[in-house]
Amino acid sequence: MLEIVSTLRTPTSGTVVVEGHDVVTDVRAARRLIGLAPQSNALDPLATPVEVLEFQGAVLGLGRRAARRRSDELVELFGLGERQDTRIAKLSGGTRRKVDLAVALVGEPSLIVLDEPTTGLDPLARIEFWAELERLSAEDGPRTLLISTQDLHEAEVLATDIVVLREGGVVAHDSPEALKNRVGARTLTLTLDTSEATHDLVEATRAGFVPEPGRPATVRLALPGDPAVLRAALDDIGAVAASVEELRLTDPSLDDVFAVLTAPTTRLKKEPA
Template identity: 85%
Template sequence: MVNDISVCVAGLTKRYGERTVLDDVSLEIRRGGRTVVLGPNGAGKSTLLEIVSTLRTPTAGSVVVEGHDVVADARAARRLIGLAPQSNALDPLATPLEVLEFQGVVLGLGKRAARRRSGELVELFGLGERQDTRIAKLSGGTRRKVDLAVALVGKPSLIVLDEPTTGLDPLARIGFWAELKRLSSEGGPRTLLISTQDLHEAEVLATDIVVLREGGVVAHDSPDALKSRVGARILTLTLDTPESTHDLLDAAGAGFVAEPDQPTTVRLALPGDPAVLRAALDDIGAAASSVEELRLTGPSLDDVFAALATPTTPLEKEPA
């Protein structure tokens, strides 16, 4: 429904001379979701986010954020957007509190309101002990928290993050992911639009994924839906002896196959057919005394990304 859409992109094209960076991109971003944009280098991810954020103007097409065209009504759209760019642009000699108060004044809050809002964000992100420390002396994870806090000063309904955890250590990244998930679920519907090349980050954060290649959208769906389109779940059994494995393969009704070079391991692709699953359960039951390990695995976003790397991909077109 229209009321569920935060960002509507229609026929978006961006050219620099003869080079086309975005080519007739159309998509809708759900309000309250965490939409992650994936794609190889040069696919147009940053350009898409910059146009949505009113930092660049399109060659053709339109972007509407919460009912406001980002070109014709850029000022109104900008008030609804909080941007955390890939490169840290904070004044290294300022403190988090100073940066936040300055951003509030820039946004027209007035000094008193800016100070109050800054205090709220310092508390929200646990920056109290560092609020008067110069940015240059903060850790990368803390600086990234300040980046996000700055993006939230104006209480935006859309938060745009370009490569949000680049350069952070693993613990800082995990903490930052938790902050993003909390932000999207607290304080009313808040939409996150995130660009990343980290597939694990996408796996953790995304409720929706947009995949770009060569300036076009080749897939837009939930993570689970994309995974199901590139492969089936795999059921793997490890049995106690090669003889038990041979007996199972002889008697199996579900189409188990031997794993090369592993004489006690068999695998079965589960395409979603209930009859195949029932047959597999019957086979496992018959061989239960010989089964030492059972694993059920599914395709990952790595598989999705690999499938999209070649021109002849099953995700080339959205399903009808």
């Protein structure tokens, strides 16, 4: 799909339009609006960040001075000044990904396509790269970031709009919060000091606490938003307050969403506006 959007592959069906330009019938105009950062680093390992940025400017038809000016702007934007003359092969993975993104921005595209942008990065580099993407989206002019990822936490951190694909079709399309709300309720998890106390709570519960599989001293309750259920849960907890060791309230995650969406018969559709 990303190759089709980026004009690298011709679709067998359907259409992709970028700001009014069809990526098949108006490919040159569409291509000028798109920047691509592929999953695998494709930079010349013997070149420097400045060299690859200026080369990309030449490919896009910028004059020498314009390419140099744009390179300087991107070096400053991504904080690459101390490494601008270092060979790509000697840069860290996180810095190489920043250069990838900078190359995608040389033509000042309105659509940036990122294919699994943090694959292979360590946790700290991943967080720093997320911060770069958030800052870019917020500060560097109006543009759309189209990101493919299998990291659901990454999707939750970055996305304002999520499309879930399965077997070539759209399974769900909504904001992260709306998807989580549609899949499940908040969960109240309660751990008591003995399995006997847990058993007594389950036997007497008014709210509907159920045992946690594999954890004999723990129970859980899905909170559907009904105040009566919450009040009953507080009454249940009050009755065993002396035995409570831990209480946690958690929201459904995108991992929960994915588990539901990939069930064989699941088909969530976006609610009508």
